Each structure stands twice: as C-alpha cells, then as structure tokens.
Amino acid sequence: MTAIVPGRAGRPEPDPSTGSGTGSGRRGRAGAPGAVDAESPARRKRGRLLGKQPLGILFSAPYIIFIAVVFAYPVIFAIWMSFQDYFFAAPGAQVDRPFVGFANYVTALSDPAVWQSFGNVGIFLLINVPLTLVLSLLLATALDRVVHARTFFRVAFYVPYVSASVAVVAVWLFLFSNQGLVNAVLGPLAPSPSWLVNSALAMPTIAIFVTWKGLGFYILLFLAALQNVPKELYESVSVDGGGRLRQFFTVTVPGVRPATVLVLLLATITGANLFTEPYLLTGGGGPNGASASPVLLMYQKGIEQQNPDVAAAIGVILIIFVLIIAALQRRFVGREES
C-alpha cells in the first residue's frame, strides 16, 4: 500500500513494504500539486478496485479466467453439491436435488472406509513427505557439485517423473509381485503375504514408489534454489574450518528454506491426491482397502456408484485435512522464512 503524505502530494514516500512508489508517483507527476486531493471519491474507489495499473488486469485476465473456470468454480460447485442430494442427470430430466444439510458429511464420516482411507493417506504422507524432502535436498546438493556427466545424472533422476505412471507401475509390479525380482533376491526373507497384498506393507510400498517417481521434480526445485545461495558463504565457513557437513547445515539448509517450504507443500498436496498408484499397483486400493486413498473413494462413490454428493463431501473433508497439514507445516517449518 503506497502512503500519500499530505503536503507532499505528487511525491509520495516510497512504500518500504513493496519498495515501490512508482504508481502514485507517476500520478502525482502527471498532475499539479494537490491533484490527488482533487480526485473524486468515485474515481478513488475505481482506482482502488482496478489497482495502480489497470492494464495489468488485461494481461492477467487469461490466468484469472483459467483459475476461475478450472479451479474456483469446481470447488464452489463441489461444496454446494456436498450439501444437496445430488446426482448427475440428463439435461431436461425432472429430478429433485433438495438441500440435505450435513447429511452427506454424516454419510461419509459414518463410512469406516473413509476413515481408513484418511488413515492410509496419513501413513503415506508420513513416509513420502520426509523422504521426498531429505532425498531431494541431498541429491540436489550432490548434483550441484557434480562436475562430470552432470546432465546425465539430472536426466536420470527426472525421467521417472515424466514417465507415464501406468508404464512405471508395470515395472514395479514386476519387481514387487509375489514372484517378482525383489522377492527372488530376498528369498526366505521375502515378506508373507507379499508386498502389494500385505496390509502392513502395501501403503509404504506405494509411498516409496511415489517418492522415487516424483523425486526428479523436487530435485529441480532445490537445484534452482541452490543457485541463489551465495558461494561466498561456503567460502566463509570453509575459512572458519567448517567441513562439507557443516556447510550443508549452516549454509545450504537455511539458504534453500523457501524451496523447502514449497517442496513440503507440493509433496503434501500431491500425496493427498493419491489415486493412480493404488488404483493400478494394488488392484483398486487393496488388500482389503489397506491402500485405498480418499480420492480413490471419491472416484468409486462419485463416478462408479453415482453418488457425487457424498464424493464431494469427502473432497471437502480432504481439502480441510490438507489445509490443516499445510498450516502445521507453515507453523513449524516456514515461520522463520516470513
């Protein structure tokens, strides 16, 4: 917000919070001293509404429209749907969709499968998010210092991320099925029941798969962040006798804190959206629902069973779940950054 100081009209103080006073400054220069005070209330109101650069709205319009149509409208519609007795109907069909209050939420929360799916995704996040954070930071740091074959290593980590899940899942099925390569190597140490039909191991196996598959993207985020860490800081620590480990904890980790917060947030949101992997890897969330995710349940209830109202209620609960986790992460990890 730019402060306009009475008596210095046309030459406002630069706003320390934004580092800019350009907008008001230009307005002040364009008019005679006192011109701002002469503005009509309506014009000031329109000015506040359109911002300092009304033309910017034009440039940002495509993105705003995209967000409104693809994200905001569906969310609002889904929230509305979750309070109705809603089902998809043919155009023109005479159907009744009465307001039912929290009935869909009661239905969702009365279903043990829903609780189980949130528990499953909780287990997933507990494994996936820390593992993603640690591995991607360590690998990015290592890759940042690689001298030879740098591109090869970066591409090697990135390829799983851009590969189709369906194709990669087939490889993991080959590895982790009962008669797969992993069990062949483990021999008598192989778990029984096997990985993907073991209610204790199915979700951790999926979490490790997703961690491995998404790692390339998060490594890239950290690599970008590492470019902004001043090299002089490493030299300073080195001069003070600090080794690689100390450089890592005293320079790298604080230096990439914004990226760390971003990685935490993205990994959490991506993890909460888990669908493809349990759908394909464990035959629809098996064994016995041990790897079913809330989004998988939303698909079953909303699309397969034609109860989109209950599915929407699960979706709203999932959003709240993610927001709580994100808020906790902000509180414990991202606070110092702000």
Added chain:
Amino acid sequence: MQRRILSTVAAATGILALTACSGGGGGGGDTDARGPITIWYSNNAAEISWGEQMVDAWNADHPDEQVTAQEIPAGSSSEEVISAAITAGNAPCLIFNTSPAAVPGFERQGGLVNLSDFPDGDDYITARSGELAEQYRSDDGGFYQLPWKSNPVMIFYNKDLFAAAGLDPENPQLSTYDDFLATARTIKESGVAPFAINPAPTSEFFQSWFDFYPLYAAQTGGTQLVEDGQSTFDDDSGQAVADFWATIYSEQLAGNEQYQGDAFADAYAAMAIVGPWAVQVYGDDVNWGAVPVPTENGTDAADTWTFSDAKNVGLFTACDNKGTAWDVLKFATSEEQDGAWLEATGQMPLRQDLTDTYADYFAANPAYQLFGDQAARTVEVPNVSNSVEVWQTFRDGYSKSVIFGEEGVDAFLSDAAEQINGLVAGN
C-alpha cells in the same frame, strides 16, 4: 502470511476438480420421430465386424434414416463413458454395450427410454427372450434395456496341464466342491502351474461376477443376489460357496495377488471362469475344455445355472429420432442379425430356443453347444437401485473375508446382507 494461506487454498483446490462435473445439453423427440441416428458398439474386433455389416445392411434399405456407428469412446469403463454422455446430453440413440448393473443408475439419471412405451415394446422383448427377459424388467414394470446377448460363464481348463498333472483331461473331476478341490490340489502339488485357478482378486465391484456369483447361481438353481428387495446370500448356499472359495485361497490354490496378463492363456493357472468369448481368444493357443461351474454336491450339466455376463442395448433419451432407433434395435436383434452375431462373435443372443433356432451353427461348431445350452439357465445381476454400490459392498466384504481371511465367512455374509438390504431400500 495471508498471501501464503491464499496460495495454499488455491493449490489445494485441485483436489476437488474430480467431483466437479455438471450437466448440460439437451435431447428430445417422441417415440414416432424418424431420421438419421447414431449408435455405439463395443470396441473388440469381432463386434465391430458384426456392427459394420449390420449398419450397412440397414443403411442400404433406409436412405432417409441412415445410421452412423462408432466404437464406444475410450474410458476406464463403458459405464462411466455412458453416464458422462447422459449427463452431457450427447449420448447416441443406441448403445450395444450396456451393462445391466448400470441400468438402474442410467434410469435414475433420466437417460434411458422405457422400451415398453413403444406399442410393440413388451411383446417384442418377451417374444424374443422368453422368461429370461423378466430379469431385466425394472421396478416400474418397464423395460429400460433390451436383453441382447450373454456370455454364460463356465470353467475352462487346460487339457495339457491336466494331463501333465496326471488328471484325466477328457473327464475332469470338477462337478462337486470336494472333487474340484482335490483336482486343484493335484494341479498345485504337481507344479504344472503356479495356481489351479486364478480369478482376479482385485477390489473392483464387478469381480464377484466371476468367482462367487456363478457358483451361487449354480448352488441355488438360479437365485439372484437380491430378490424382492432383500439379499439372498446369507444362507446355507452362500455359506457353502464362500467356504469353497475361502478354502481355495487359504490353500493358495488361487493367488490373492493381481496377475498382469491372462493367467489362463499364460498357463499361470490351469483353470479359468470365463464365457464363450474366450473360445475365439484362446483358439488353438490353449488346448482347452469346458465344464459347468461346480456345486456342493454336483449338479447335472443340463440343470446347472450360472452368471450371464450379459450386455444389453439401451435407447437413450438424448435421441431425437426414437422411432428409427426402435426399428434399428429390432432389426439388429432379428433372427437374421442374431445369427450373424453368433457367427461373428460366438456370444449367445439372449433368445429363447437358441440352440434350435441356430441348430446348423451349433452342429458345425460343437464347442459352442455347451454354452448354447447353458444360455437358457443364466442369472443376471439384480435390477435394483444402488446396484453398483451393492456389488462394491459385497466385494469389499468378500475380499476381507474370503480372499484375505481377515474376517470369518459368517460375519461377512451377515454384515454384507444387512448393508445391502439398506442400500436396496434406498438408505
């Protein structure tokens, strides 16, 4: 801080996109309207071949009522594609691939035309399909689907693997549960295949149609999962069938892990539960034989019931020229076209007196004779509200109890029965 919260909210909004579908579009027309129509058929080669000749034959004689045909659009299942098309208002006039389990849902959506509204609707359907047609009648007494074709499922077995295991491939002992289990144990112990049989152990709602339900139909002499608004399976018959499969899994005669590929074709399992569509698929690659599904004490083949695995034809409300659509539907299910269907696909038209009507075909193709006989004794999925949810509830309990042994069969049957009664009642 506020900006970050907002950005968090914006990012999280993606989660709900999955549920955000809405309707639109339009459709109309009365039952007499005539003109060009569109139809969808299945996307397997044999069915496409039949569909193309059927459309050509119709179009040649009806220049003002041309039919445009295409394969059903790709999707994770036909039911989802059809449901989306109904909602969008762009469903074609006819779909020759409508799952009976999805019909109550499509009906609720207002997407299907009641074929009984045509003056000759009821008469045509009942005359063609006989008593079997009654399984496809909806609660209001109307037909919202035309019973079209079935794939009565039976036990396929690999004669070569049976011989290798020291079993008689021409006279397999598979009619009673005890015989079946003894045969399965012999196969497993001989090591000729990793598993004796390997129905998909996955959680999809429809998988019970290929393990529990055929045997339940056989055990009960043709009882549906739900009859007169009540589940039927929490009884001695359901217990016997569930115990049989629980034994199969507990002794690892079947795998509880999803197999990537066709277990029967790959000799991963020596037996499979499939319909006559498999005859063309396995062809000469597998030296196969087929027998009816087993019952507890053995039932004569001529009296054994099974699951139909039927696909029917729906006429959709989005169709403008419903009069033409009804005429095309009757043409496509005429005696001549049903014969062409049988020749092209080996799947059984849901037509009474099937083996007599096409006696020449069955004489020339004895492999299909068994399926032709069996087609007269098939059980369909119950035509009830919340049909898919009913089957998902059943599958979840079956998976927990029978496949993974985490719950007793008694508890599964009673719990599932109670939940399904509630679903059928609309709760």
